[in-house]
Amino acid sequence: MDTTAAAAPPRFLLPTSVAARARSWLLPAGAAAASAVVFSLVSGHLIDDSYVTLSYAKNLAFHGHWGLVEQGIANTATSPLNVLVLAVVAFLVRDAVLAAGIVFVLSQVLLVLGLRRVAARTGVTSAFPPLAFAMLLVNPLLLSSIGLEVPLGAAGVVWLTAFAIERRPVAFGLTAGLLVLVRIDLLLVALVVFLARRRFWAGVWRTMLTLLAVTVPWFAFSWLVLGSAVPDTLVIKIAQPPWGAFSFANGPLLYLRSFPAAATLSFLPLLFGGVAGLLWTVKLRAGSARARKLAPFAALAVAGAAHYLVYSWLGMPPYHWYYASSIVGATIFLAAGVCEVPQRARAWTAIAAGAIVLAGVAAYVLPGLPRRFAPITSNHAASAEYRQIGEQLGALAKGRKVESAGEAGALAYACDCELLDQYSDRGAVDPAIAATKNRSGDLARALLEANFRNFDHSVAPTTPDLVLATTRRAPPPTALASWTIDSPWVGTQRLYLAPAR
Numbered sequence: 001m002d003t004t005a006a007a008a009p010p011r012f013l014l015p016t017s018v019a020a021r022a023r024s025w026l027l028p029a030g031a032a033a034a035s036a037v038v039f040s041l042v043s044g045h046l047i048d049d050s051y052v053t054l055s056y057a058k059n060l061a062f063h064g065h066w067g068l069v070e071q072g073i074a075n076t077a078t079s080p081l082n083v084l085v086l087a088v089v090a091f092l093v094r095d096a097v098l099a100a101g102i103v104f105v106l107s108q109v110l111l112v113l114g115l116r117r118v119a120a121r122t123g124v125t126s127a128f129p130p131l132a133f134a135m136l137l138v139n140p141l142l143l144s145s146i147g148l149e150v151p152l153g154a155a156g157v158v159w160l161t162a163f164a165i166e167r168r169p170v171a172f173g174l175t176a177g178l179l180v181l182v183r184i185d186l187l188l189v190a191l192v193v194f195l196a197r198r199r200f201w202a203g204v205w206r207t208m209l210t211l212l213a214v215t216v217p218w219f220a221f222s223w224l225v226l227g228s229a230v231p232d233t234l235v236i237k238i239a240q241p242p243w244g245a246f247s248f249a250n251g252p253l254l255y256l257r258s259f260p261a262a263a264t265l266s267f268l269p270l271l272f273g274g275v276a277g278l279l280w281t282v283k284l285r286a287g288s289a290r291a292r293k294l295a296p297f298a299a300l301a302v303a304g305a306a307h308y309l310v311y312s313w314l315g316m317p318p319y320h321w322y323y324a325s326s327i328v329g330a331t332i333f334l335a336a337g338v339c340e341v342p343q344r345a346r347a348w349t350a351i352a353a354g355a356i357v358l359a360g361v362a363a364y365v366l367p368g369l370p371r372r373f374a375p376i377t378s379n380h381a382a383s384a385e386y387r388q389i390g391e392q393l394g395a396l397a398k399g400r401k402v403e404s405a406g407e408a409g410a411l412a413y414a415c416d417c418e419l420l421d422q423y424s425d426r427g428a429v430d431p432a433i434a435a436t437k438n439r440s441g442d443l444a445r446a447l448l449e450a451n452f453r454n455f456d457h458s459v460a461p462t463t464p465d466l467v468l469a470t471t472r473r474a475p476p477p478t479a480l481a482s483w484t485i486d487s488p489w490v491g492t493q494r495l496y497l498a499p500a501r
Contacts, residue, residue, distance in 0.1 A: 035108035039101040048379045050147025051409030057086035058096040068424035075226040076423040078233045079149035081181035107151035114158035121165045125339045132335035138360030140375035141266035145321040153182045154328045169203030177214025189303040196299035227455040239432040248311045251318020262375040273330030297336040304329025381485035383410045390414025400465035427461040464500045
C-alpha cells in the first residue's frame with residue numbers, strides 16, 4: 001500500500017490562505033499607490049478653496065485656533081470634519097499640504113474598500129470596485145477638488161450604501177452623522193439612500209439617535225462658541241448672485257465653454273447616467289433580476305440628481321466642486337451598470353468605460369506636466385503664485401490688516417498675516433445674513449434666526465490698513481507692490497497692494 005500521498009502534509013492549505021489574503025490586499029494597496037501618484041501630481045495646483053480648508057487645519061493644528069487667519073475666529077469652514085481630520089494629521093506630520101495628501105490616500109482606500117463591500121453584498125461582479133474607483137479617480141472635476149471634502153464625502157456615501165444594504169441602523173446612523181459633518185448638504189444624499197430601502201422605517205429610531213449623537217456635540221459647540229450651528233458659508237454662498245448668465249442649474253455650460261475637454265469628461269456621467277437610469281427603470285418595471293441588483297446604485301444616482309435639483313432651486317453659484325455629489329452618484333451607478341450588462345454587450349461597454357478612463361488620464365497629462373492649474377478652475381492665479389505672493393505679503397504688511405482681492409486661501413496660508421474678507425472677518429458676514437433673510441420665506445427666516453441666535457451682530461467689519469486689488473492696466477502710483485498673475489479663467493491681470501483709502 002502506497003502511503004506517500006496520505007503522509008504528505010496538506011501543503012495547499014497555507015499557500016491558498018496566504019494567496020487569498022494577499023489578493024484581498026491588492027485592490028486597496030493599488031488604490032493607495034495610484035492615489036499617492038495622483039496627489040503628487042495635483043499637490044502643486046490645489047485650488048484656492050482647498051487652501052481655505054488647509055489654512056483652517058493649519059491654524060487648528062499649530063495654534064489651537066478655529067479660523068482662516070490666526071488673528072480672528074471665523075466659521076466659514078464648510079466641512080468641520082475634514083478640517084478636524086486634516087488638523088490631526090497636520091499636527092503629526094507638521095505640514096498641512098502633506099496632511100491633505102495622506103487624508104486623500106486614506107479616503108481613497110476607504111472608498112475602494114466600501115465599493116468592494118457593496119459589490120459583495122449585491123452580487124455585482126468583482127470588476128466593479130476597480131472600475132468605479134478608476135472612473136472617479138481620473139474625473140477632471142474630482143481631480144480639481146482634491147484638498148476639499150469631496151474624497152472624504154465620496155467614501156462616506158459608499159459606506160452609507162453598504163450599511164443600507166446590510167440593514168445596520170446604528171452603523172448607517174453613524175455614517176450619516178459623519179457625512180453631515182463632512183458637508184451638511186450630504187444629509188440629502190443620506191436621506192435618499194435611507195428612503196430607497198425596502199421597509200426603510202425599520203430601525204429608524206436607532207438610526208436617528210445615532211445620527212444625533214454624532215452631530216449634536218459639534219453643532220452645539222459651533223452654535224455656542226462660534227456663533228452659528230451651520231457654517232457661515234451657507235449664507236455667504238446663497239447670498240452670492242449668479243455668475244452673469246450662469247447659476248448652478250446651467251453651470252456645466254460655463255465650464256464647457258472655458259474647459260471643453262475637461263468639462264465634457266467631467267459631466268459625461270450625468271448625461272450617460274440619465275440615459276442608463278431610464279433604461280434601468282424600464283427593466284425594473286419589467287421585473288428584471290439584474291435591475292433589482294442595481295437598485296442600491298440607482299439610489300445613489302437619484303440622490304445625486306436630487307442634490308442637483310435642490311442646488312438649482314436655491315440658485316447657488318456654479319462652483320465646480322458643488323457638482324461632485326451628482327457626479328460621484330452617477331459614476332458609481334454607471335460602473336455597476338457596465339459590469340452587469342448582458343454578456344453580448346459587455347465587451348463594448350467595457351471598451352467604452354476603459355476609453356473614458358484613458359481619456360481622463362490623457363486630458364490631465366497632455367497639456368504637460370507638471371501642470372500649473374487644475375483641469376477645471378475659476379481662480380485668478382496659480383496656487384503656487386499665490387503662495388509666493390503670500391510670503392512677500394507677510395513681509396510687506398508688517399502686522400497691518402490687508403483686505404483681499406477676492407481669493408484668500410493660498411495667500412492666507414502663506415502670509416500668516418491678517419487677511420480680511422467674508423471668510424476670515426466675522427463682521428463682514430452680517431450683510432450676507434441680512435440679505436439671505438430678506439430673500440427667504442417665513443420658515444427659512446425662522447431657521448436662520450435660530451442658527452444665528454448667538455451671532456454677535458454688533459461686530460462691524462474690520463477696517464483694513466492695506467488693500468489688495470486687481471487691474472488690467474498699470475497699478476496706481478500709490479501701490480506698495482504689484483505682481484503679474486494669470487489663469488485660464490480670467491487671463492492676465494496685475495495684483496497690487498495699496499494703502500486703504
